[in-house]
Amino acid sequence: MSPLQRMGRWVGQHLVLMGGLLVIVYMFVPIFVVVLMSFNKPKSKLIYRFDSFTLQNWLHPCTDQSMCSALSRSIQIGLLATVVATVLGTLMAFALVRHRFEGRAVANLLVFLPMASPEIVMGSSLLALFVAAGFGGQLGFWTILIAHIMFCLSFVVVTVRARLAGLDNNLEQAAMDLYATEAQTFRRVTLPLVFPGILGAALLSFSLSFDDFIITNLNAGNTTTFPMYVWGVAQRGVPMQVNVVGTVMFLVSIAIVVGAELNRRRQEKALA
Amino acid sequence: MTASTAAAPIAPATPPEQPDRPPARKRKLTGYWLLLPGMLWLAVFFVIPFYSLVATSLYDRTGSVLQGYDMAWQFSNYWHTLDDYWRPLVRSLWYGGLATLICLALGYVLAYAIAFKSGRWKNLMLVLVIAPFFTSFLVRTLSWKLLLRDDGFIVNALQFVHLLGSDGRLLATPVAVIAGLVYNFLPFMVLPLFASIDKIDHRLIEAASDLYSRPIVGFFKVTWPLSLPGVVSGTLLTFIPAVGDYINAELLGSPKQRMIGNVIQSLFTDANDYPAAGALSMMLMLLILAMVLFYVRRAGTEELL
Amino acid sequence: MSQVAEAPEKSGDVGAYEGLRIRSLTKEFASFTAVKSLDLDVPSGSFFALLGPSGCGKTTTLRMVAGLETPTSGSIELSGKDITWDKPYRRPVNTVFQNYALFPHLDIYENVAFGLRRRKSKEVDRSVREMLQLVELESQTRKRPPQLSGGQQQRVALARALINSPEVLLLDEPLGALDLKLRRSMQIEIKRIQTEVGLTFVHVTHDQEEAMTMADTIAVMNQGVIEQMGAPAELYDNPETTFVANFLGQSNLIEVEIRGPEGDFVVVDMQGTLASIPTQRTHVQPTVGEKAWVGIRPEKVLIAEVGASIDAPGNSIPGGVVSDVSFIGVSTQYLVRMPWGQEIQVFEQNTGRRRLFRQGEQVDISWHPEYAFLLDHHQDASAGVDKVDAPS
Structure with a gap:
């Protein structure tokens, strides 16, 4: 079997898995944007796109008081x-x-x-x-x-x-x-x-x-x-701080889930 | 043996000194007490409101929130609002239905991959499916707005391969709205599908292939029928919120893509036309109920929960 | 423990029965009666088995003794104390559950210590270690139940119940989930432990071999009543009902007509041949002219060439034709079709002294009269034959 055939076979066998992974990537695309935009320094308030990098949004999340309240x-x-x-x-x-x-x-x-x-x-x-x-x-x-x-x-x-x-x-x-x-x-x-x-x-x-x-x-x-x-x-x-909140929400939820899973594994390991 | 049973009444087999006999009645009442607070909450804030909605939909439309409405049993509210707003209503069903179908296709691949192909990464993949949805719905939808913008990467790429004309756009088109719906309600499809597919004994599929089924035939004869409960609950859980949603239509669409949710919302908050909004809400609810009943009947899966 | 529940007139009772005493215990469910007016005495220190097919009421009886099910009527006494209505946690009785019911959130040590901790025992640690040693699990203390094999889980369940030194230990199909080989070794293991600790064990099972291997006394239950009770050998050799005859091992049941008593025997007409059954093995009124069943165990049936002399005077039946031969190794199993159409099972030890018979060969069969038993013709000859292997 040539390497090409072998690769074709491998792809055939893992087609569904790759499809599934693609869907997961699709689900994460907007999250990536949210994280990226949380570091954005916009040129204009009205145009919503990435202009330049800044940490200001993270350092001063409550620039708009009404958002924080x-x-x-x-x-x-x-x-x-x-x-x-x-x-x-x-x-x-x-x-x-x-x-x-x-x-x-x-x-x-x-x-x-x-x-x-x-x-x-x-x-x-x-x-x-x-x-x-x-x-x-x-x-x-x-x-x-x-x-x-x-x-x-x-x-x-x-x-x-x-x-x-x-x-x-x-x-x-x-x-x-x-x-x-x-x-x-x-x-x-x-x-x-x-x-x-x-x-x-x-x-x-x-x-x-x-x-x-x-x-x-x-x-x-x-x-x-x-x-x-x-x-x-x-x-x-x-305001870009909205994305900071979005990122934090994402991180907190990941931390909770991963923490729970690690805790479960740690218990299992300690007992094994 | 029967003789000793007959003798029982003479020497009482259940004498009064049986303090610990579990009282069946008391247990029954405990159930009611446990249920009571939650049921009251649902009754007062879910059932009664529904009744108020029915009443509101029949008020005289000439009244206002401030002056109060008169109960006029105006069934004509329904005809008039339907006449005014049948387009967004039909559009909602159409968008919702199409989004549900796309969700089913994507969700099935994903659920199948997690259930059968992920091996020891199963838990991780499940977490990955749910995790994005802990970020605010609105913030995520705003990200799509950014991604689909006119001079954005996606539009440029589609223009490059001539899937879009040089002045073509995605924002403010049905494509963007439906894509948003698909994205936002995908987990509602994946989770029930996964629950169903994961339960399928893999040996059944092997048995099918042992009995001369090619993989594709095995899928349609074994996997798909066994996953039907998940398909039914997944499509319902996706379709219902998708039809009623207006966030995607508002943020990603234009007035041309107004859905029924947009109309109801603005009738309530902007136009203050409560009777019309109530009548539209009622129609949406009845329509969905009818479709769900029909669908569940046809799909034959009665054990939805 | 619970002095309150003790009835005052009972405390002065001198001749209280040492052990478990059940009187006219009945349990009715909405649609059927699971246990019908059951009487049972289990002497202290014995290994007692309740044997029966699924749905015969044996598990319900056990659960009533444990306090997990409330009887409809009747009484349960333990060492003279009425515990019929006591809560499960107020009776000195512990259970080994069918699927073990080990707490998945607690490790092995804590599972075994559970009962002691509830009773605020002072010596938890020492007792738990001793008990885990007894069941040979001292190296597994900090594992959780799902990490153990079936046999190990079984031993934890046993230890968890035993550690409380109950007056009666109840075992509900404790070996049902194990494979055959493991089951055999656990049977011996449990029997060893019972002898060692000397407690009363009440064991529920549908497996007659298991019951016979382990128990001193077996009660065979069917449809909510006890059909017969006794030592395993006694039940096997002299069954009193067709159900016991068929459920415990196998039996040939042949329709006969009673000719009447004659000395210590009852003479019957067995399809044209006269046969005699010892009176103490006759479980039906010997009314002349009535029909009855003669029962004989397959291994008690002797088989011989036509006309050959068989060492069994008086009961020789001619005219048999071998219809099936299965060579098992230690024995050979024959099916012999008799002139009246019935097929008789015959097991013969392969002592090597005789040749095998071939299918279609003419044979005579016979047996010693003292091995046969006579049963009531009103009973179903196939009762208990269709043994269902699924636990109840």
Whole structure:
């Protein structure tokens, strides 16, 4: 077999893998731009392209005060929504997996529907409710928070439920058999085993909340979150600090995932 | 043996001193209590709003947010808004559908590669799929705006190979909007597809090739049918948000590419025409529901969740 | 442990039974009755096996003893103390679960220490090390369950339960997930450990060889009731029902008509040949003219050339034709078609003293009367034949 044939064969065998890698590269193209632009010193505010290198954006991220206040508001809302949605959603997941009662089908449907509704519909119906209930003038932090908890809830339920359903029932029975009371069983066996699912759900909630624009925009009144800030400046000229935030978000999420994976491997290695 | 069962009532087999017998009723109630707060939240902030939306869509359009609306049962709102906005509505379905198909093609290759070809890099590749999407949706879309700009690298390259005319452009065209939709909703396609494909026992595919199937036949007779649950949930999870999205149309398109989301949004916030916006929202929801039901029926995968 | 649950009148009970005592235990599920009014005594220190096909109620019984399932009615007593309604963590009973149920988030050491820690034992470390030594896993303490082989996981599960010195150790198909070879060696291992620690073991299995290898006493369960109970040899030699005859080893069941008692024997008409069964092996009323089943184990059937004298007076049956021959090595298995159409199984040891019979050859068969048993004709002759190998 000639080297050329051999190469052709190799390519043939790895065609799918190469295709997959190309798709991943495609997914990273805009990220590359975001990182690059975070070091950009633009000549003009209106033309959005790379002109020259600078560290200024990283050193002075809050040149535009309104961006940083929008950012901190988004983080506050994200954290609050995450806590509430994770707690409520985890309780629901336990109820749905561990308890038999009438009306489970209705509950499951109600959990599923928000995920199957377009954001624009959820956002506009919430707005309709707030206006009808006379809160049309008080749209802001709290209405955003309410909306975020609502759409995060379903994702938490689904994530935790999957983890719980995959849990071997025998483990809890084994704990009870080994003299653990119900409370001890929950603390020593159930919780540690479900915890990765809950943590994953919390991370998902935070990123959903932090990133939401469509529902937020309809129910925010005059309050500005980070995505709304970006939306606003997209028309007027984007400060490069926006890309700094984008880069940091990317790095933090990578750090969390890699950290979790390393931690898992380290544990496995230490035990091997 | 039956005799001793009959004797049970005489010597009560379940005497009153059984303090620890698990009370089935109490367990049942615990389920309700656990469910209650979350369900209340969903009921008040998801179900009731939907009802308000229905009501809003039937208000008299001559009112305003400040003065309040009158309930007029104006079903004509639906006809009038449909008459005014059927173009963006149809365009949304068309863009969303096309974006979903492209996502399916790209996503299937990627999910298949991760599930079957990545070996020990499986976890890493999964992380790589999700990681870009932790960067803000809007910031990423702005990057595409930069990449697709008129004198940008991509446009120049396409002009060079004559796929675009010398004054051709990508921004403010359907191509840019659909490309944006594809990019932004790709993970919603990849993850369910991966979950489905990863579950397929590789020996089934080997068995197919042992039974005289060429790889391509094996794929269509074994892999594809077994991955259908992932295909169904992936397409739904992609199509639904793509149809309702307006960020891509706004940032990458022009008024000619307005989607239904843009219209609803501006009717609410700019025109303050709540009844019309409500009616459009309702129509979008019903349309999607109908399509989903039809699709799920046809695809035959009822166990969506 | 739980003094509260102890009924006051029970404490003065002098003649309390030492061991596990189950009385009219019943478990009904929505659609069927898993266990029907079961009575059982397991003496302290014995190795007891509950043997039966999947779905016979053996696992449900075990789970009720463990407290993982609530009985519909009946009682469970341990050393005279009623534990029927006690929570699992309040009874001195531990279980080795079918798929081990080892905690995946804890290492081997912590898995084994789990029960001791819950009971605030002072000597956790010493006990755990001793126990891991007993099951020969002292080098694996800091590994997690998924890193161990099936056999090792099995031993951890055993150690985790044993370390609590339960009054009764329950084993739910503990070897079901292991391959045949490993299963055989674990059977001997578990038996060794039981002898060493001297605790009561109650072992649930669908594998009759496993039950016979390990247990002192076997209870054969079928459809929620115990069909027969006794030492393995006793059950095998003198089964009382067609189910036991077929489920525990194999049996030839031949339809006969009862002629009546005669001294210590019951005489039956077996398709034209008179045969006699010892009275203590007769498990049916010997009513003259009634039908019954005569059972004989294949290895007890003697086979000979036509007309040759067989060392078994009185029960010789002529007219057989060899329809199948399987040479196994240690033995040869024949199928002999009898004049009335039934095929009789015959196992013959290959002692080398006799030639093999060929297919189609005419033979006589016979057996010693003291090996046969007589069963109720109302019972299904094929009960227990179709052994399902899947664990319940």
